[in-house]
Amino acid sequence: MGRIDLRDSRQRIKLAAVVFIVLIALGMVIPSGYVVASAGPAINVNSSVENKEVVEIKKAQTYPSDTRLLMTTVAAQGTADRGVLGAQAWYALLRKNKQLLPVEVMYPQNLNADEYKEQNKELMEFSQDSAALIAFELAGYKVSMQIKVVGVDPNNPSGKVLKEGDIIKGMKIFPQDSYYELKTQNELSTVIDRVPPNTTLYFQIVRDGKEQEVHFETIPYKKDATGWVHPGSLLGVTIEAINVKIPATVEYLLKDIGGPSAGNMFALAIYDKLTKGSLGGGHTIAGTGTVAWDGDVGPIGGITHKMRGAAAEGAREFLAPALNCAETIGYEPPGMRVWAIRNTQESILAVAEIAQGNTEKLTSCRDLVEKQQQARP
Known part of the structure; x- marks a missing residue:
């Protein structure tokens, strides 16, 4: 039998330990494939900074408000080009108020950091424009716009009649009626939200500069993730607003903040300024959510971080898109009530009811999720 050289064995162990420590150290200072998300600042869009309003309306009568309306944000460490250092990633794993995410989850893989920033800027501008229009x-x-068809589905009745580029100018429900001129997408939605699926509607459109008359049947909505079915019916085409006009100018004092998720809070702030009194009384009310041209409020990312940011600024009421409600359960800051919102009209009602201390008419996210669970077979 050969002898075991204990000294040589100890040397190998020491060398392995040194290599391991060096690798750990390098891992701490080398960029990882992760970003760290946490609560960003919550900004009162009804406030002023150095005598400059965060949301300023020019060429229209405005009124002061005592309501604090907080738009909420998510802070991110790391970019689309480079993740956080390994040490930062490990630190985030040990903190409940931070979230470690793969870079490709936070940022689209086909965009670099500059392209992502530009995309977020455009989305922010869209949220500001749509918020201003629906609030006014x-x-x-x-207010006015042109409703342009930008996508059709040949499997839908509308897709067999309408074409991309068509401008929907007017509509009617009965053939003998006169056409009602459509000035906004909200006017269109208001009508079709009241008619059942498979209803034949008549439209006046402009195609290639010439007016035409077409008709087709609407289609039903499908249940959303909460089990809710939107009232009325769908046209079954994709539309966008062009040539949008409002009777005033709205300017925003915001820097280095992008994305569409502040749309709902912008709309509330503008509506509050345009109407007498304080919409939410003296309350501090936070929220989030995209807003479409017809006022529908859509889901966003990072809602748990946004609730924490709102709580840090004293908010005890939070308006959440209904489709985000399931993500809020168990993450509500102490004392915070989270309300489910589907459109700007519901947001306005919620803020007004909170001001009156009469929230029985509102639906909390907890109630919404519980009803959803009870409805499951």
């Missing part, structure tokens, strides 16, 4: 419209001002 709901406040009783005359």
Whole structure:
């Protein structure tokens, strides 16, 4: 039998330990494939900074408000080009208020950091424009747009009639009626939200500069992730607003914040400024959610971080898109009530009811999720 050289064995162990420590150290200072998400600042869009309003309306009568309306954000460490250092990633794993995400989850793989920033800037501008239009419209001002068809599905009745590029100018329900001129997408939605699926509607369109009349049947909505079915019916085409006009100018004092998720809070702030009194009384109300041209509020990312950011600024009421409600359960900051919202009209009602202390008419996210669970077979 050969002898075991204990000294040689100890040397190998020491060398392995040194290599291991060096690798750990390198891992701590080398960029990882992860980003760290956490609560970002919550900004009162009804406030002023250095005598400059965060949301300023020019060429329209405005009124002061005591309501604090907080738009909420997510802070991210790391970019589309480079993740956080290994040490930062390990630290995030040990903190409940931070979330470690793969870079490709946070950022689209086909965009670099500059392209992602530009995309977020465009989405922010869209949210500001759509928020301003729906707020002015709901406040009783005359607004207008052209409704353009940008996508059709040949499997739907509308897809066999409408073409991309068509402008929907007017509509009617009965053949003998006169056409009602459609000035906004909200006007269109208001009508089709009241008619059952498979209803034949008549439209006045402009195609290649010439007016035409077409008709087709609407289609039913499908259940969303909460089990809710939107009232009314769908046209079954994709539309966008062009040539949008409002009777004033809205300017935003925001820097280095992008994305569409502040749309709902922008709409509330603008509506509050355009109407007398304080919409939410003296309350601090936070929220999030995209807003479409017709006022529908859509889901966003990072809602748990946004609730924490809101709580840090004193908010005890939070308006959440209904499709995000399941993500809020168990993550509500102490004392915070989270309300399910589907459109700007519901948001306005919620803020007004909170001001009156009369929230029985509102649906909390917890109630919504519980009903969804009870409805499951």
